[in-house]
Amino acid sequence: MRTRVLQATVITVILTVLLLGIPLAYSWLQLTDQNLTARATSIANEVSTTTEKRISDDRPIDRALLQQTADSQPDLAVHITVTYEGRTIEAGPDPGDSTKVISTPGTSGQNVTVTITRADVRAHTASAAVLIIVAGLAAISIGVSVALWQAQRISAPLARLTRRAEEMGSGRARGPWRPSGISEIDTVAEELTNSGAQLTERLEAESRLASDASHQLRTPLTALSMRLDEILATSSEEWVRDEARISLEQIDRLTEVVHDLINAPRASQRRTPGVVELRTVLTQQSEEWSPAYRAAGRELRIQVPRAAAVWGSTGPLTQVVATLVENSLTHGGGRTLVKVRRNDKSTVVEISDEGRGIDPALGKRVFERSVSGRTSGTGVGLALARTLVEDDGGRLELLSEQPATFGVFLISAPDEESTEDEDTVLGGERSDELGSLPQGAVLPRRRRLGHGGRTHARDERSHS
Numbered sequence: 001m002r003t004r005v006l007q008a009t010v011i012t013v014i015l016t017v018l019l020l021g022i023p024l025a026y027s028w029l030q031l032t033d034q035n036l037t038a039r040a041t042s043i044a045n046e047v048s049t050t051t052e053k054r055i056s057d058d059r060p061i062d063r064a065l066l067q068q069t070a071d072s073q074p075d076l077a078v079h080i081t082v083t084y085e086g087r088t089i090e091a092g093p094d095p096g097d098s099t100k101v102i103s104t105p106g107t108s109g110q111n112v113t114v115t116i117t118r119a120d121v122r123a124h125t126a127s128a129a130v131l132i133i134v135a136g137l138a139a140i141s142i143g144v145s146v147a148l149w150q151a152q153r154i155s156a157p158l159a160r161l162t163r164r165a166e167e168m169g170s171g172r173a174r175g176p177w178r179p180s181g182i183s184e185i186d187t188v189a190e191e192l193t194n195s196g197a198q199l200t201e202r203l204e205a206e207s208r209l210a211s212d213a214s215h216q217l218r219t220p221l222t223a224l225s226m227r228l229d230e231i232l233a234t235s236s237e238e239w240v241r242d243e244a245r246i247s248l249e250q251i252d253r254l255t256e257v258v259h260d261l262i263n264a265p266r267a268s269q270r271r272t273p274g275v276v277e278l279r280t281v282l283t284q285q286s287e288e289w290s291p292a293y294r295a296a297g298r299e300l301r302i303q304v305p306r307a308a309a310v311w312g313s314t315g316p317l318t319q320v321v322a323t324l325v326e327n328s329l330t331h332g333g334g335r336t337l338v339k340v341r342r343n344d345k346s347t348v349v350e351i352s353d354e355g356r357g358i359d360p361a362l363g364k365r366v367f368e369r370s371v372s373g374r375t376s377g378t379g380v381g382l383a384l385a386r387t388l389v390e391d392d393g394g395r396l397e398l399l400s401e402q403p404a405t406f407g408v409f410l411i412s413a414p415d416e417e418s419t420e421d422e423d424t425v426l427g428g429e430r431s432d433e434l435g436s437l438p439q440g441a442v443l444p445r446r447r448r449l450g451h452g453g454r455t456h457a458r459d460e461r462s463h464s
Contacts, residue, residue: 048112061110217255353404394408
């Protein structure tokens with residue numbers, strides 16, 4: 001800012017000096033020439049008067065008389081010539097190649113000529129030019145000084161205003177604004193202070209709301225999980241225990257989602273991804289969504305290698321898969337296929353269905369917020385899913401519009417188990433090439449409930 005103000009002022013001053021200085025310089029030089037002409041004319045008239053008096057007194061015109069007149073001009077070297085009755089009397093320095101010659105005829109028949117040498121003409125012209133240049137440089141110097149003062153006067157409050165905005169963004173304490181003397185900047189600073197105060201109040205209100213919501217949600221979720229634990233421990237019906245176990249896992253995931261959403265705005269750094277086993281995540285999704293697909297008369301089929309570890313976060317990755325599976329259930333048709341393809345460096349989870357696909361008018365805009373294929377949709381799910389994947393270093397892309405195929409690109413992680421090529425198919429029939437689990441089957445694993453540190457180890461085998 002300071003440099004721009006300085007440059008603008010200096011350029012303005014220089015242009016002003018040029019626009020005014022050039023005509024002024026020309027006028028001044030013309031005035032100097034006129035002054036020299038007037039002085040030469042005055043000397044010629046003076047000599048003419050003196051010689052006329054000599055002629056009228058019948059006295060001779062000699063060189064001494066003319067020399068006395070020439071010597072009376074200390075700042076000007078003039079050559080005087082008088083022609084009378086065929087005689088020529090001269091006095092003063094040799095004019096040489098003169099440029100200023102004035103001739104005046106006398107009433108007594110004499111002719112007076114006054115010559116100013118070229119050196120004197122140049123000297124007087126140079127003096128005028130020097131004065132003009134000095135005046136121009138003085139004007140530019142004054143302009144630069146004023147520009148420096150004005151730039152400092154403007155830039156210093158703007159720098160303070162910038163620091164104040166940075167302090168507001170970082171949440172540090174701020175003191176009162178010290179007036180700068182520039183009303184526009186002071187007005188912006190006051191509005192910024194008022195906006196910062198309002199923003200702080202809103203953030204505090206949202207923080208209190210999030211804290212209250214966390215407390216109010218955690219208590220009923222804990223009570224519900226304890227009730228389901230009792231049902232799981234006491235029921236003799238296999239299907240009841242399966243439903244209770246699935247519900248407990250859903251409560252666990254809901255608790256983690258609530259915890260992540262509440263703490264996400266306060267996190268100063270991005271989460272650190274860990275190793276996630278896709279078979280575990282997809283098996284859980286098969287359990288949760290298979291009943292909804294059966295109720296809709298559709299099939300959910302998941303094909304995943306027995307060992308498919310990736311770098312990511314279990315909770316967010318589960319949310320992403322759930323969003324895509326639900327999106328296929330809501331907007332798609334026919335069979336939904338979730339297929340995992342992987343190599344040593346990357347893993348792709350593809351979710352596709354046999355429906356009409358995505359309207360070409362939407363295209364890649366399906367990941368924008370508030371963009372939905374239905375009027376009743378919020379347009380948040382896919383945008384949030386892409387953000388969750390990108391936070392773990394992955395990508396969520398629309399691979400095909402018709403049929404609708406989404407791809408979750410993740411970084412492959414070393415498998416703790418044997419890396420065999422055999423796949424597991426969830427939700428489909430057994431085939432010769434692929435191993436399979438019946439729809440709703442799960443892997444033996446330990447489950448942690450919520451964030452209270454209570455861990456349940458359950459035997460996933462059926463109870464007699």
